[in-house]
Amino acid sequence: MLTIFSIAGIPSEVNPIGGTAYAWPVELSRSPAVRVGLSIAVATGLYGVSFGALSIASGLDLLQTMALSLLLFSGGSQFAFIGVVGGGGTGAAAMSAASLLGIRNAVYGMQMNAMLRPRGLRRFAAAQVTIDESTATATGQSEPQEQSRGFWVAGIGIYVLWNVFTLAGALLGNALGDPAQWGLDGAAVAAFLGLLWPRLKAREPAAIAVVCALVTLLTVPFVPAGIPILVAAAVAALAGWFSSGHPREGLEPDVEPYPTEGHR
């Protein structure tokens, strides 16, 4: 019997009876994971427009904006970087906020490594597309081949579309001129609230959010711009270390691939 290899190189389960009537693996065109991966790629990729436009409004140039989308490639961290720079913070503070916000990707990487077992060079490609949405798409599937398809289709799809739409947004931002006139500062506020919102499904994360927002506002007048965010991060880390809350709090995707789960 032929063994069909999935994208990640994991042999699909061989039917023990040796029959040909597989329930799995399904063809690529009928794969639910591919369908979900593609739709999540479009939904997530599209909001690259807002990142591109806001990045220009924050004072980054086109190349710097594209560098963040091509190389950093993690929506929340990219918004954090430009949010700190736009608020007058230093590059060091922006880098710190983006890096701290990206720590959850290490947790996702560990999960994906255990689930997909990518080998060789594939691991280095998998790492770059390990983000909230590709992880959520993979973990929402139960068959190994579907998990792998979901991860790669969502990951690569988002990577391509996120960069295309970042470029479109950056060109739009360049054309718009004065950011305040178009309410782009309001768009930044909405973007951060939109990134935070899906993570506030229980009382504890909501409490952490309120405390961190208050800590930020209390420290703004006393320390240089950008630093209040890092103070809030320290408070959040302490809360996480000592809390006994649900271990997955805060590890939700910005765009939910399986909207019937996790309804508010």
Add this chain to the structure above:
Amino acid sequence: MNLWIWILIACGISYLTKLAGYLVPARLMENPHMTRVAGTLTIGLLASLTAVNTFSSGQSLVIDARLAALVAAGVALWLRAPFLVVVLVGAGAAALARLLGAP
């Protein structure tokens, strides 16, 4: 330019963080504290960034058109609008508030 250095450092750290999940032995990272801290850090940073972008202007706290954006975005999210719509609603609310004379 100085900002480029920080952009490239941030990009390098981001990739190495992702890669760590694949290369570091799982038992070193399976500490439940680590998972929880990664989650609460995400919540805390996004909440902090929301607050800073709404109320701060350099080192002072101000109430201006951006508060209208925060409220409007909250309503849009409550109504389950998709992300891009939320962002556009935020921009529209701030622009409208300024038209109506808000600082």
